Amino acid sequence: MVKAVKGGPRGEPVEVSNATLSGEMVKAVNGEARGLQLAQPAPTEELEDDWQKEQPEEPSSDEEPDGTLKPKLQDHRGGVGPPVQVDWGGRVRELTDGFGLCSPTRWHPKDRHVRSAFTEKLRDTVLKHVNKWWPETTKTVMFLAVGKEIHKPSEEELGLLREDWFRLLPDPEMASKLPAFQPFFLHAMAQTADLQGDPDWRVLDRVKDSYAEGVPVGFQEKMPRVPAVFRRKTRWRKVNESCLNTDMDNYSSAALAGDALRKSFVEESKLGMMFETALTLAKEQFKDRLRIAALGAIEKSDDSFRILFDGTHGVKLNNDIKPRDQLDFPMGSDAGTQLAHSKEDMPGAHFTIAADVSKAHRRFKHAVRDWGLLTCRDNGAATGDMVWINRVGTFGVASAAYWWGRLAGLIGRLSGRLLGRSFCWQSIFADDLVILAGGQDKWLSILLIIAAWLMVGTPLAWHKFRGGLTTDWVGYYLDMQTFSVGISLARAQWLTRWAVQVHQDGMADMRRFAEALGRLGFAAQVLLWAKPFLAPLYAWSAAAPSEATIRVPKMIRLTLLFLEEQLKDGRHMLPCRKLWRDHGEWFRTDAKCDPDKVVLGGWVCKEGTPTSRASWFSLTLTKIQVPWLFKTDKGSSWASTSAELLATIVAIQAFDISCETGGTAVTRISAGTDNQANDRLSRKMSSTKMPLGLLLMQLATTLSLRRLQLRLDWRPREENSEADDLTNDRFSDFDETERILISWEQVDKSLLEKLLLCQEEYEDELSALKKREAPAPKRKGKEKRCRTEWA
Incomplete structure (x- = not known):
């Protein structure tokens, strides 16, 4: 006993x-x-x-x-x-x-x-x-x-x-x-x-x-x-x-x-x-x-x-x-x-x-x-x-x-x-x-x-x-x-109801906003596609007075609308399957930022493909086409990280890369870049800097539609010389018949274009919130607590 x-x-x-x-x-x-x-x-x-x-x-x-x-x-x-x-x-x-x-x-x-x-x-x-x-x-x-x-x-x-x-x-x-x-x-x-x-x-x-x-x-x-x-x-x-x-x-x-x-x-x-x-x-x-x-x-x-x-x-x-x-x-x-x-x-x-x-x-x-x-x-x-x-x-x-x-x-x-x-x-x-x-x-x-x-x-x-x-x-x-x-369907429906209400009202109670944002952040730990879309929400929530009800910038409303559409489309669950195939490094890209233009280039290097037989592209963009990559007196030199990320988006579409099997399988690829920041960004998939954050949203959407996982691996500039040649009109090592002629109009960037229309207003409002006099005492993130039941 x-x-x-x-x-x-x-x-x-x-x-x-x-x-x-x-x-x-x-x-x-x-x-x-x-x-x-x-x-x-x-x-x-x-x-x-x-x-x-x-x-x-x-x-x-x-x-x-x-x-x-x-x-x-x-x-x-x-x-x-x-x-x-x-x-x-x-x-x-x-x-x-x-x-x-x-x-x-x-x-x-x-x-x-x-x-x-x-x-x-x-x-x-x-x-x-x-x-x-x-x-x-x-x-x-x-x-x-x-x-x-x-x-x-x-x-x-x-x-x-x-x-x-x-x-x-x-x-x-x-x-x-x-x-x-x-x-x-x-x-x-x-x-x-x-x-x-x-x-x-x-x-x-x-x-x-x-x-x-x-x-x-x-x-x-x-x-x-x-x-x-x-x-x-x-x-x-x-x-x-x-x-x-x-x-x-x-x-x-x-x-x-x-x-x-x-x-x-x-x-x-x-x-x-x-x-x-x-x-x-x-x-x-x-x-x-x-x-x-x-x-x-x-x-x-x-x-x-x-x-x-x-x-x-x-x-x-x-x-x-x-x-x-x-x-x-x-x-x-x-x-x-x-x-x-x-x-x-x-x-x-x-x-x-x-x-x-x-x-x-x-x-x-x-x-x-x-x-x-x-x-x-x-x-x-x-x-x-x-x-x-x-x-x-x-x-x-x-x-x-x-x-x-x-x-x-x-x-x-x-x-x-x-x-x-x-x-x-x-x-x-x-x-x-x-x-x-x-x-x-x-x-x-x-x-x-x-x-x-x-x-x-x-x-x-x-x-x-x-x-x-x-x-x-x-x-x-x-x-x-x-x-x-x-997350459960009931929890996803709670989030969609909240997102729809904020989008329709154009106003947000910041206490409720912080509550919902915390729940979105929790969901994004497994719903990886959502991570890039939370960055502007976090930045705006951090700057806004915590006890107020204020007008919601159009970019925030647009982001919430996209999240709501994705959750309604059944993306509150993520299939957990082994990668169907890891292809390793598929392509390498580069971007050249000049005062009056941006040149994007990339080539397929998977399985040791030599440049003489590789598919490749070189795309020149002007200030009229991508004004958001240019600043007065700076040209586009300040936007090298954004430009190289844009080159990645173009490369995925130009080379038409997607998962080769049906169902819920995912194909993983990697790509070479000589920009160390993009190496880190491809893992973090989140940034409050503009337009970098918007490009990450577009990249996430592009990858999701093609059922891809992408890892950008940094390469020293001397190891990325072929892509560098493509941004400098040096095509002698490549076969012209393998060139992919892709225009800016052919690139799918619909989400990016919608978000860019709101960028200036969002940044102005964010700046004004940060500069407001006598800001109310801010609760730290750990003190933002749920007040309503989450299904």
Whole structure:
């Protein structure tokens, strides 16, 4: 039987439509205190000031606090060779699943390590009970997906599984002990992780400040470093400074919660998460480490309240907490990559299940010495003598996400090793778990993962299970039928309704505009075609007064109209398929900018084609044809980057390059340029500079229509001499019969022409907004919060 040890100590932005948080609390909610916030893309340079770039601290010690050697990543890889590579939007990186660098589910199933003898026994043990609980595996998973009632293992049934688990371990008696104030069988997890070769097993119960004893808050002390599991953290979000006040009053929003605050505390006290005590006793026990933080509350859609602990203002906890490990969360591009491999490498039907961990960030306990730092009051005690003290992780404290993420990583790696080479992926973002599975054993793989999480003590929220052939996960929509990722149709319709309204009204409430722009930015993390179109929206939003309703420039309206048309056309989802073919470098281009003309040139160099047999073009444009590339007294010399990007657009059309197969396949090509800026732009696909930003929009549209991905690679000028010759009327190395005679009128530039008509008005209005007197205080990007439900 399970024994308890006595003693021993813990996308989508928050909706605040009905809250009355103070300005400072809003910053805490939407800034550093947000443990569950979805990662949002930075608009461009506007958010850079919100981050502190610092040099890494002194090199990490090679030893753990107890003197044992610290594990190295190279000794604890989750598979053979490199992890799966995510190639998304011009950036190549390793797959992230949220479970750490050594997680086996970062590797393709065929490259994962074969299960060890111990792991094979553990898998068989778990499956024995899975088959008892859920004999009809397909039906069980189907019911989970649609929210129907299934058999939930009782505590007695879970106890039997755990007893079988403990018998596989070196010290079954210790394994059976459940450390107080938290739900996980940490001793059993530690022995299991050790036998599986996990590099971080010791933190569970062997080192000082272990999860079993209680982990530190990290206030005014050095946080740990685990190089085998996490990258080193080198940037920290700036924390608002305030005057020290160790006894803060609650915010007015907490008062609106009324008795709900105390009821919540009482319920959590029954779980051992917190306790009520007299203020005098708390002062006597914790002395100068007693900090009473302000609470806020946000009303949720079910009329309950989300309680927020402000660890920044007054108490200044977060100002002196500095995690040294970087938590990496999976994004839509990671899910898209998993879907791409699922489609290509495991034919047949695939299925997905998403689950939530209940109160995840409150499921680990803190060291007793730090409990006083986590003190607060309910409404009834606001002026009284009683306080509530948290024993466990607290939403609003900077280290909460780290300690939960590290613990979740251990669970994810433990369960992931049970999969072996089954075609199953699992990922976690904060408390949101998702499982993608294919192959003949997919139903069993899904239930195996769920059972493993339950076995170690994870409190999964049964009412939040969802899935099927499609599911939503942390704001993204995953479709296992078409193997595509994006946003749901309902969310796309919300964006189109908003875009149509702004376009028709010609006016915008800038608060609502910022809200919608944040959602567009989130969508653009997977909908790559949308990235270039957001740049002018970001620039205008950053310059406009945040609290005003103002006239919308025609260019903004035109851009929104285009986005609306694309979303209505079904482009809220992006097919996730491996590239049909990567052709490598297809052509090279150049542009010559003279005082009175611009000359564009390019030639096809794919597969080593010599110039004597290559298709080529040379197009001369005058000031009358492209006046936007010329300036008084400067000619066109200032526009070399724009001109070379225009040469790329012309080359794609002149050489009539497109994907050679049907369906949703994509062909990748690259092109050579001697302009380094365009090399970077082809990866970033976003610029607020004009007309560069407009040309990127036209390029994105051209590529999308032809189902192409393009990468521009910089070449030194001496390696691009052939294209340079074409811009200087030197055609001797080329065959005149291979020349493509393309005129400016033949170039498809319809979107560009519409946008250029609005450029001058847009730039004038943008300049006027930037120069306005006494601008209203600007909220930083992190404080722009959603006020309306996003489907």
